[in-house]
Amino acid sequence: MRNTFKIARWEIKKNLKNKSFLIGLFITPVLFLLFGFLGSWLGGEPDDEQTVKIYVRDELNVFTGLEETIKQHELPVELEKTEAAEPEAKKALADAENTGYLFVDERAVTEGRIPFYTNEDFPKTAIVQIQLLAEPVKMLNLQRLGLSDEQLTQVTKPVYIDHETASEGKSSGEKGPDLDRIVPGAFAGAVLLSIVFTGMMIFQSASQEKKDKIAEIILSSATPGELMQGKIIGYFVLGLVQVAVFICFVFPFLLWKLSDFPLFEYLFVPELLLFLLIAILGYLLFASIFAGLGATISDISTVGNFQSLVLMIPIISFFFIQPVFHNPDGVLAQVLSYVPFTSPVILLFRLIILEEWSWMEISLSLAVLVISVLLFMKLAGKIFKVGILMYGKNATPGEIWKWLRT
Amino acid sequence: MEVFLSVDRLEKSFKNKKVLHGISFEVRKGEIMAILGPNGAGKSTTIRNIMGIIYPDAGRIIFHGYNEIPRKKIGYLPEERGLYKNVKVMDILLYLADLKEYPRRKAKERALAYLKKFDLEGKEDAAIEELSKGMAQKVQFISSVLHEPELLILDEPFSGLDPLSQDMLKEEIRNLAKNGTAILLSSHQMNLVEEMCDRLFMIQRGQKILYGSLDEIKIEYANFKCTIRGKNEKNRLVEIPRVEKVEQDEDWSVLYLEKDVHPAGWLKQLPEDLDIRELKMDRISLHEIFIDIATDKNLLNGAEQWNSMEKTGEADA
Numbered sequence: 001m002r003n004t005f006k007i008a009r010w011e012i013k014k015n016l017k018n019k020s021f022l023i024g025l026f027i028t029p030v031l032f033l034l035f036g037f038l039g040s041w042l043g044g045e046p047d048d049e050q051t052v053k054i055y056v057r058d059e060l061n062v063f064t065g066l067e068e069t070i071k072q073h074e075l076p077v078e079l080e081k082t083e084a085a086e087p088e089a090k091k092a093l094a095d096a097e098n099t100g101y102l103f104v105d106e107r108a109v110t111e112g113r114i115p116f117y118t119n120e121d122f123p124k125t126a127i128v129q130i131q132l133l134a135e136p137v138k139m140l141n142l143q144r145l146g147l148s149d150e151q152l153t154q155v156t157k158p159v160y161i162d163h164e165t166a167s168e169g170k171s172s173g174e175k176g177p178d179l180d181r182i183v184p185g186a187f188a189g190a191v192l193l194s195i196v197f198t199g200m201m202i203f204q205s206a207s208q209e210k211k212d213k214i215a216e217i218i219l220s221s222a223t224p225g226e227l228m229q230g231k232i233i234g235y236f237v238l239g240l241v242q243v244a245v246f247i248c249f250v251f252p253f254l255l256w257k258l259s260d261f262p263l264f265e266y267l268f269v270p271e272l273l274l275f276l277l278i279a280i281l282g283y284l285l286f287a288s289i290f291a292g293l294g295a296t297i298s299d300i301s302t303v304g305n306f307q308s309l310v311l312m313i314p315i316i317s318f319f320f321i322q323p324v325f326h327n328p329d330g331v332l333a334q335v336l337s338y339v340p341f342t343s344p345v346i347l348l349f350r351l352i353i354l355e356e357w358s359w360m361e362i363s364l365s366l367a368v369l370v371i372s373v374l375l376f377m378k379l380a381g382k383i384f385k386v387g388i389l390m391y392g393k394n395a396t397p398g399e400i401w402k403w404l405r406t
Numbered sequence: 407m408e409v410f411l412s413v414d415r416l417e418k419s420f421k422n423k424k425v426l427h428g429i430s431f432e433v434r435k436g437e438i439m440a441i442l443g444p445n446g447a448g449k450s451t452t453i454r455n456i457m458g459i460i461y462p463d464a465g466r467i468i469f470h471g472y473n474e475i476p477r478k479k480i481g482y483l484p485e486e487r488g489l490y491k492n493v494k495v496m497d498i499l500l501y502l503a504d505l506k507e508y509p510r511r512k513a514k515e516r517a518l519a520y521l522k523k524f525d526l527e528g529k530e531d532a533a534i535e536e537l538s539k540g541m542a543q544k545v546q547f548i549s550s551v552l553h554e555p556e557l558l559i560l561d562e563p564f565s566g567l568d569p570l571s572q573d574m575l576k577e578e579i580r581n582l583a584k585n586g587t588a589i590l591l592s593s594h595q596m597n598l599v600e601e602m603c604d605r606l607f608m609i610q611r612g613q614k615i616l617y618g619s620l621d622e623i624k625i626e627y628a629n630f631k632c633t634i635r636g637k638n639e640k641n642r643l644v645e646i647p648r649v650e651k652v653e654q655d656e657d658w659s660v661l662y663l664e665k666d667v668h669p670a671g672w673l674k675q676l677p678e679d680l681d682i683r684e685l686k687m688d689r690i691s692l693h694e695i696f697i698d699i700a701t702d703k704n705l706l707n708g709a710e711q712w713n714s715m716e717k718t719g720e721a722d723a
Contacts (some may be wrong), residue, residue, distance in 0.1 A: 010501050014493060186423060213488025217549070219459050220482035221505035388458065 003222040007230025010235050011205065021201075025242055029249030052098045052126045055082035055089070059105040065136025066104075075129050088113070088386065093119045102161075108137045109144070112161045113239050131161055133394070183266035186350030188275030192344060194246065195239025196314050199287040202235045205310070206294025215388040224385040232287045239283065246400045274362075275348060282344025285376055286314050292380030295387030296395035317345035328353050337365045340372035379404055407433035409470055410557050410588040411456065416465035418451055418612075425451050426612045428465065433557065433588045438579065440603035440619055441592040442696060448612040449592040450485050451560050456590075458480055469557075478506045481555035485562045485592075487543055489534045494521030495521070496530040499549055508553035520548040524574060547575065557588045564598050576602055596693035608696070616695070628689040630669055632661040648672060657683075662690070 015021040054077055056063060063081060070077050082101065084092065100118040108114045114137060116130065206228075209215045218227055226275035255263060293310050320342065324333040328350045336346040347365050351357060386403045387395055395403075416427040426448050433439045441449045454460045456467055458475045469476055489498055496517060503513035518636040521527055524544045534542055543566055551558060562577070563670075566571050580602060583589050593599050599606065606623065608616040616623055634643075635657050643652045643659055651662040663672065669687050676682075690698075 002507075006501075006504055013497075018492065018498075109446065210488075212491055213484075213486040214490055216454075216484040216486060217489075217502065217546075218505070220457050220480065220484075221477050221502070283482060283616065389454075 001226075001350055003226040004230045004233065005041070007218070007222060007227055008237065010236035011231055011234030012241075015201070015234075015238055018240075021238075025245050026249075028242070029246045032246075032250055033253055050098060050123050051076040051078055052100060052123060053078045053080065054100045054102055054130070055080050055084065056102045056104060057082050057084065057089075059103075060137065060140055061109060062104055062136045062140050063356065065139065069132055069136055073129070073132055075132065077126070077130065085119070089117050090366040093117055098122060098126075100126075102130075102133065104137060109141055116161045119289050126238050134161055181271060181352050183263065184269055184272035185348060187267055188272065188279045189345075189348055189352075190246065191239075191243050191276065192279035192348065194242045195236060195279070195283040196286050198239035199232075199234050199283055199290055200311075200314075201238070202231050202287055203290035203294035203297075205231055205235070206291055206384070207297045210295060210298040210388055219389070224388065225381055227388070228288075228291050228381055228384045231291055232284065235287065236283060238281075264406060271351075275351065278344055278348050278351075278366070278369070281366070281373055282348075284373045285369065288373070288377040288380040289313060292376075292383035292387070295384040296400055298394060313341050314345075320346060321349060324349060325353065334361065337361065338368050340368060340376075343369050407436055409433070410435050411590070412466075412468040412470070413452070413456065414466040414468065416452065416467070417463045418448075418455060418460070419463055424612060425538075426455075426462070428471060429612070429614060430465075431607045431614075431617060433590045434476045434586045435556070436583055436586045437604040438583050438589045438591060438602055440599045441590065441609060442594065442596065442599060442606055442608040443592075443609035444594060444613075444696070449609060450561055451588070451612075452609070453484075453559055453592060456559065464606075476556070478508075478553070479556040481550035481553065481558040482559045483547055483550040483558075483563055485565075486514070487539075487546055489542060489546055489549075491535040494531050494533055495526075495537070495545055498534065499545070499552060502549045503552045506553040506555075513552055516552055517548065517552075520552065521545075523578070524548065542570055543567060544571065545576075547578075551578075551582065555587065557590065558582060560589065560591045562593055563591060564593065564595055572598065579582050585644065594696070596691070596696050600692045606692075622694075624689055624692075627695060628691070629665050630663045630667050630672075630687060631690055632663065632673075633684075633686040633688075634659045634661065634680070634682055635684035638681050642677070642680075646677070647675065699713075 056066060056079055058066075058081060063079070067079055069075075070079065075206060082089075084101065086101075086103060089103075093099060093101065096119045098119070098121075100116055103115045103117075114134065118127070209218070216226070222230070251263070289310065317336070320332065320336055323330070324336065324346055327333060333346065333350055336342040338349060343365050347362070347369075353363070383395075383400055383403050387400075408434050413429060416426050416429040417424070429448070429452055431439070431441075441452060443449050451460070455462045457480070458477070467475075472479075496514070499517045500510060500513055503517075504510065518530065524547075526541060526544060529537065529541070529545075529627075529641060534545065537545065542618065547560075547563065550560070558579075563575060563579070567575065576598065579589060579591070583604075591599070591603065600620065603620060605619045606616065607614065610666050618626070636659075637657060638659055640652055640654050640659070643649065643661055646661065648664045648667050649661045650664050653660045653662075673687065
């Protein structure tokens with residue numbers, strides 16, 4: 001075990017001193033941030049601070065009240081009186097930008113609604129804020145009406161601003177997804193991806209060691225098992241380093257972008273532990289496969305079809321994301337959760353989108369995963385032991401099969 | 407001398423092909439023991455079995471005083487040379503010493519001293535890929551001796567080195583043996599081995615051909631031979647008493663003599679009319695014994711065991 005940790009430490013140190021690893025370590029989060037910023041700059045994202053102009057046709061004489069409300073709430077709204085009727089307003093909005101027409105008339109009293117027309121790309125945040133303008137109209141209603149029961153009922157009836165875009169747009173009302181699943185799930189997914197990609201470096205490392213012919217020297221001090229485990233642990237830590245760097249770059253950015261979003265409240269929920277367990281099991285599975293595979297290949301450029309197929313294994317799951325998303329309870333989704341190669345990604349994904357969890361399914365899937373991890377580590381160990389010393393040539397599938405049977 | 411390692415009737419097969427046939431030998435503390443043989447004779451397989459990198463099908467490997475392979479006490483220079491390419495010399499030396507549980511500070515001191523000794527002073531921060539092949543090989547040798555091993559196994563240590571570096575390495579190996587390290591050295595470069603080994607084990611097709619001290623082997627197997635330059639008929643030379651065989655190449659004739667020939671006496675009875683422009687009398691060299699074995703020419707009359715095996719067809723390839 002001592003040797004395992006020495007080897008793990010060496011792999012970590014060797015990579016952290018390696019320029020190309022360091023560049024890779026920082027380039028991913030930097031790219032992520034770059035696209036985040038580019039999105040804001042190029043996409044002309046609807047900004048909270050954009051000022052909108054609202055023309056008010058004021059038949060109830062509440063304009064001053066409206067202005068006071070805007071001042072009080074510091075809304076980015078500029079008010080102006082207009083005499084335009086609704087058809088004219090709609091016409092004018094066709095070419096306008098960040099503009100709205102508010103019709104404060106008897107309908108506010110009788111129907112409890114104030115028609116509000118805007119151009120098509122009117123900022124959504126502004127629409128929400130403008131609901132506040134209903135307050136002074138409500139006050140006016142109170143003033144106008146007596147305090148009889150009937151009137152009181154009328155007054156307490158909520159008044160809302162009925163928004164419509166001039167081009168007869170429709171309001172979107174999708175139900176928000178369950179954030180305390182998505183946030184930890186996405187985080188665990190990022191951890192899984194990160195360590196699996198780092199885990200692919202195990203493949204390179206084993207293959208390189210074979211190519212550099214140093215394996216025999218290491219094996220004069222450590223057993224093949226220790227060497228393989230050392231690599232798996234070492235690259236696991238490197239994967240976590242990648243995650244940590246990612247967090248350092250991306251979390252401040254997310255917190256800044258989503259200023260009122262309680263990211264950490266959503267993240268640190270009990271579900272996170274389960275998600276991380278799945279991610280780690282997934283890593284161990286793929287890492288042992290890669291270690292075994294790396295030991296069979298000394299020249300990556302002449303690698304045969306068999307090995308290239310094995311390299312594709314972690315990616316397979318992503319082909320099924322679409323069907324699983326559409327039917328997370330379907331047969332395909334369930335079966336894929338029990339297939340060792342796809343279960344980490346598919347299970348994680350399903351747990352995020354499923355409303356209700358079947359603990360039976362989860363336990364079964366986890367059991368399959370744990371057993372496959374143990375099995376594949378053993379098999380990979382066998383391949384690794386023979387393969388790593390076979391210098392100068394790639395192993396054939398036949399040879400690998402023979403090593404597995406011994 | 408105290409025995410450190412005993413190899414006892416070692417057998418190993420690969421894919422139903424037997425590559426080691428009951429190999430037995432010992433390595434003692436403070437001696438240089440050489441395993442000699444042509445390429446593919448089974449030298450590296452024997453060594454890998456000793457190192458526990460592969461396991462024998464039959465036979466035992468005993469490290470006296472230890473229950474299992476004392477990995478930390480062994481230094482190993484494999485035949486296949488290689489080190490991490492993009493890693494600094496000192497980093498790799500310290501890592502390999504650390505795997506042998508050798509104290510870091512001491513390892514660093516010794517590494518610097520060795521680098522200086524092998525003309526690599528100042529190279530400790532260079533990456534392996536920046537070094538020449540010979541330099542990298544010296545670094546690899548340093549890595550095998552840095553942790554003061556009790557047994558040093560060197561598989562073809564001289565291959566790829568220039569004569570100057572070969573001398574440097576020879577000197578260092580001799581010093582290590584003098585200080586009590588047991589050294590097992592494999593090589594196919596006979597002249598180098600002949601100069602430095604105390605005992606040798608010659609192997610061909612996985613079988614023992616010769617085993618003993620250098621002197622014993624020379625007395626036992628290396629008969630005298632007489633090399634003459636001059637125009638002489640082969641038939642006349644063969645008729646000279648106690649000549650076993652004659653080989654001729656233009657003006658050069660080599661007369662292989664029978665065992666126990668007394669050189670001075672034999673020289674006196676040479677026919678007076680022989681054309682002798684040059685004459686040399688010496689024993690068959692280790693190199694010739696080796697070539698003899700490698701090409702199955704059977705010049706070596708003493709190696710009866712080999713001959714009998716050859717006849718019965720036991721020595722499969």
